[in-house]
Amino acid sequence: MPAEWWNAPTCKGPLNATVTLPGSKSETARALVLRARAGGNIPILGALKSRDTELARRALIPGTSSVDCGLAGTVMRFVPALAAFNTATTRFDGDPHARKRPIAPLLDALERLGAKVRYMGVPGFLPFEITGHGGPYPAEVELDSSQSSQYLSALLLASPAPLRIHLTGRVPSVPHIRMTAHMLQSQGVDVQQLDERTWFTSGALTHPSPIRIDPDLSNAGPFLAAALVCGGNVTVANWPESTYQAGDAWRWILPMFGAEVSFTDVGLRVTHSGGRWPGIDIDLGDVGELAPTVAALAVLGESESRLRGIGHLRGHETDRLAALATEISRCGGTCRVVEDGLVISPGRLHPADFIAYDDHRMATFGAILGLALPGSRINNIETTAKTLPDFVARWDAMLRGGRSPKIAELSVE
Ligand SMILES: O=C(O)C1=C[C@@H](OP(=O)(O)O)[C@@H](O)[C@H](O)C1
Numbered sequence: 001m002p003a004e005w006w007n008a009p010t011c012k013g014p015l016n017a018t019v020t021l022p023g024s025k026s027e028t029a030r031a032l033v034l035r036a037r038a039g040g041n042i043p044i045l046g047a048l049k050s051r052d053t054e055l056a057r058r059a060l061i062p063g064t065s066s067v068d069c070g071l072a073g074t075v076m077r078f079v080p081a082l083a084a085f086n087t088a089t090t091r092f093d094g095d096p097h098a099r100k101r102p103i104a105p106l107l108d109a110l111e112r113l114g115a116k117v118r119y120m121g122v123p124g125f126l127p128f129e130i131t132g133h134g135g136p137y138p139a140e141v142e143l144d145s146s147q148s149s150q151y152l153s154a155l156l157l158a159s160p161a162p163l164r165i166h167l168t169g170r171v172p173s174v175p176h177i178r179m180t181a182h183m184l185q186s187q188g189v190d191v192q193q194l195d196e197r198t199w200f201t202s203g204a205l206t207h208p209s210p211i212r213i214d215p216d217l218s219n220a221g222p223f224l225a226a227a228l229v230c231g232g233n234v235t236v237a238n239w240p241e242s243t244y245q246a247g248d249a250w251r252w253i254l255p256m257f258g259a260e261v262s263f264t265d266v267g268l269r270v271t272h273s274g275g276r277w278p279g280i281d282i283d284l285g286d287v288g289e290l291a292p293t294v295a296a297l298a299v300l301g302e303s304e305s306r307l308r309g310i311g312h313l314r315g316h317e318t319d320r321l322a323a324l325a326t327e328i329s330r331c332g333g334t335c336r337v338v339e340d341g342l343v344i345s346p347g348r349l350h351p352a353d354f355i356a357y358d359d360h361r362m363a364t365f366g367a368i369l370g371l372a373l374p375g376s377r378i379n380n381i382e383t384t385a386k387t388l389p390d391f392v393a394r395w396d397a398m399l400r401g402g403r404s405p406k407i408a409e410l411s412v413e
Pocket residue numbers: 025026027029073074147148149150153172173176288289312
């Protein structure tokens with residue numbers, strides 16, 4: 001456990017802040033894969049630079065034979081799919097917990113498409129080697145998509161040839177699949193959902209075109225949640241009018257906790273009288289990555305909350321259901337893990353030393369609770385750099401009522 005503990009700041013009064021956020025992790029990961037497929041021939045505007053996206057950039061350098069996935073689901077799912085359609089052998093490994101994240105259903109599908117997979121540790125998990133072949137490839141493949149939407153995104157993003165994908169499980173995180181389809185379509189690929197269980201891609205990128213990345217709306221969550229905990233208002237700048245990001249769901253989730261949400265000239269503004277709201281009953285199956293932030297608000301609620309549809313969070317950066325239950329009880333709340341989610345009840349809350357589990361969203365979960373529980377600390381707050389560099393500076397600026405560190409110009413790469 002890191003020796004460094006971060007003293008989580010508390011609310012000093014109602015907020016009045018504007019927050020700027022860097023680009024979406026999910027959009028950047030897809031853009032980097034598409035650019036690699038186009039031989040580097042796609043300009044990307046406003047890409048995120050964080051641990052996950054730097055790992056993706058390195059993994060996608062032509063000729064790479066050994067890929068460090070870190071703890072990035074996007075790297076450990078998208079890049080093996082690319083490797084299966086190339087003729088070399090590529091080795092994959094990652095952080096200790098990445099070796100526990102599920103991937104076998106995707107690798108099984110890649111084997112059915114002709115790739116050779118050699119597990120070098122526990123079968124079904126990192127580390128492994130993939131040897132691709134130059135085709136021709138089968139035109140259809142079955143995929144068990146129940147554990148992660150990233151398996152289907154990976155096949156759609158990587159396939160160079162027409163492919164029908166038959167899903168044998170329920171797919172979580174549907175907006176992420178739609179984001180994949182939309183970004184492929186913007187490069188001239190014909191991607192269609194043929195029926196509830198079948199997807200089609202035409203494969204070839206026929207019209208490589210520039211990609212613009214919007215701010216990361218999932219990472220907007222903790223900042224917007226602060227407007228509820230402290231009262232006042234927080235505006236996240238440059239909120240897109242239309243988007244496939246999961247975090248756009250904050251617009252309907254936060255009103256369930258009594259927040260007012262509106263668009264201003266600057267972005268999305270969330271206003272709340274502060275500190276009191278009822279528990280909620282919510283299916284987060286489409287937007288599971290928002291669950292830790294929703295859970296933090298549920299802990300502070302005045303009645304029971306149920307977070308449903310998120311059994312697959314057991315395979316995220318950590319087993320998030322177990323981690324949330326442990327951390328909620330650490331600060332005096334009550335949390336029961338059920339098959340598809342969490343039941344959170346009010347308790348006598350007190351400050352706590354929250355553990356981040358190398359999970360950016362568990363770290364920000366602790367930061368939200370820290371606002372309300374003076375004296376709380378979080379170990380390894382730096383783990384937020386997985387998707388949000390400068391989290392602490394942005395959090396402090398928000399609490400001071402200022403603007404976040406400026407993102408001067410959206411860089412083009
Ligand atoms: O494709 C993506 O960019 C992602 C898909 C989702 O994964 P799961 O479907 O595994 O939850 C999401 O939770 C993750 O943060 C990012």
